[in-house]
Amino acid sequence: MKTKFYLLTAVFGFIITNANAQIEKGTFMLGGQASYNKQEFSGIFPGSENATEQNHNKSTGLINLSAGYAISKNNIVGLTLLYSPEKEGGTIWRTKGIGLFYRGYKPLGNNFYFFGQGDALYTRYKTSLEGPPTLYKNESSSGGLSFTPGISYQVLRNVHLELSIPNIVNINQSKTEVTTSETQTSTYKSFMVHSSLQSNVLENLGVGFKVFF
Numbered sequence: 001m002k003t004k005f006y007l008l009t010a011v012f013g014f015i016i017t018n019a020n021a022q023i024e025k026g027t028f029m030l031g032g033q034a035s036y037n038k039q040e041f042s043g044i045f046p047g048s049e050n051a052t053e054q055n056h057n058k059s060t061g062l063i064n065l066s067a068g069y070a071i072s073k074n075n076i077v078g079l080t081l082l083y084s085p086e087k088e089g090g091t092i093w094r095t096k097g098i099g100l101f102y103r104g105y106k107p108l109g110n111n112f113y114f115f116g117q118g119d120a121l122y123t124r125y126k127t128s129l130e131g132p133p134t135l136y137k138n139e140s141s142s143g144g145l146s147f148t149p150g151i152s153y154q155v156l157r158n159v160h161l162e163l164s165i166p167n168i169v170n171i172n173q174s175k176t177e178v179t180t181s182e183t184q185t186s187t188y189k190s191f192m193v194h195s196s197l198q199s200n201v202l203e204n205l206g207v208g209f210k211v212f213f
Contacts, residue, residue: 022073022074022107023070023073023074023076023105023212024070024073025070025071025072025073026069026070027069027070027076027212027213028067028068028069028070028212028213029066029067029068029069029070029076029078029210029211029212030066030067030210030211030213031065031066031160031208031209031210031211032063032064032065032066032208032209033062033063033064033066033162033164033166033206033207033208034061034062034063034064034206034207034208035061035062035166035204035205035206035207036059036060036061036062037059037060037061037204038057038058038059038060039057039058039059040057040058057087057088057089058086058087058088058089059086059087059088060084060085060086061084061085061086062082062083062084062166062206063082063083063084064080064081064082064166064206064208065080065081065082066078066079066080066081066101067079068101068103074104074105074106074107074113075102075103075104075105076102076103076104076105077100077101077102077103078100078101078103079098079099079100079101080097080098080099080100080101080119080121081097081098082095082096082097082098082099082121082123083095083096083097084097084125091127092127093125093126093127094125094126095123095124095125096123096124096125097121097122097123097124098121098122099119099120099121099122100119100120101117101118101119101120102117102118103115103116103117103118104116104117105152108151111153111154111155112151112152112153112154113151113152113153113154113160114149114150114151114152115149115150115151115152115162115164116147116148116149116150117147117148117149117150117164118145118146118147118148119145119146119147119148120143120144120145121143121144121145121146122141122142122143123141123142123143123144124139124140124141124142125139125140126138126139126140127139136178136179136180137178137179138176138177138178138179139176139177140174140175140176140177141174141175142172142173142174142175143172143173143174144170144171144172144173145170145171145172146166146167146169146170146171147167147168147169147170148164148165148166148167148168148206149164149165149168150162150163150164150165150206151163151164152210158211158212158213159209159210159211159212160209160210160211160212161207161208161209162207162208162209162210163205163206163207164205164206164208165196165197165204165205165206166196166204166206167194167195167196168195168196168197169193169194169195170192170193170194170195170196171192171193171194172191172192172193172194173189173190173191173192174189174190174192175187175188175189176188176189176190
C-alpha cells in the first residue's frame, strides 16, 4: 500500500514540476494522428439494378506518423508519412504519402498550445472494386500543400495530446490514369483547392499525440 502511495506521489510530483517546459531548440519529436469521417446519404445511384432509392455510405480514415526536430524554440521541421483508406459504395481507395512539414507552437497558458502545421506532400493512390474481377483500374499521383491548425495540451513534460482540423486548406495537383479495357487507358490532370470546412467540422477532427525528447 505504501509503495503504491509513494509511486503515485512521485508521478504527481513529476507532472507538477515538469508540465511547464518549453519545446526547446534541439528537441526531437515523434508522434501520430488519426481521424475518421463517415457520411450516409440516400439516392438513386448509377449502376443500380432498379430505380428504387438506395442507401449509400462513404467513409474516410487517416493515419499520419511524423518525426521532427526543433530548429528553434517552439518551431519544428520534419518528415511525415501518411496512409488513408477510403470506401464509397463498393469502391475502395488506398492512399499512401510522404512529405515534409513545418510546425509552429504558440503557448496559451495552463499547458495549452495553439499550433499550425504546413505540409508539402507527395501521394499515390490506387482503386480496387469489391466483387468479381474487372479490368477497371484507377491510379493517381499528386503533389500538394496543406495547412492544419489545432490545440495541444501538455500532459507531461515530454508528452502532448492534441486535437486538430486536418487539411483545413489543401492545394493539390494530380495526374490520374483510368484503364477500362486491355487496350484503353485515359489520362486526366487536375488542380484543386479544397477545405475541410466545406463539411461538418466535428466530423473531420483529428486526435493525436506528440512525444518530445
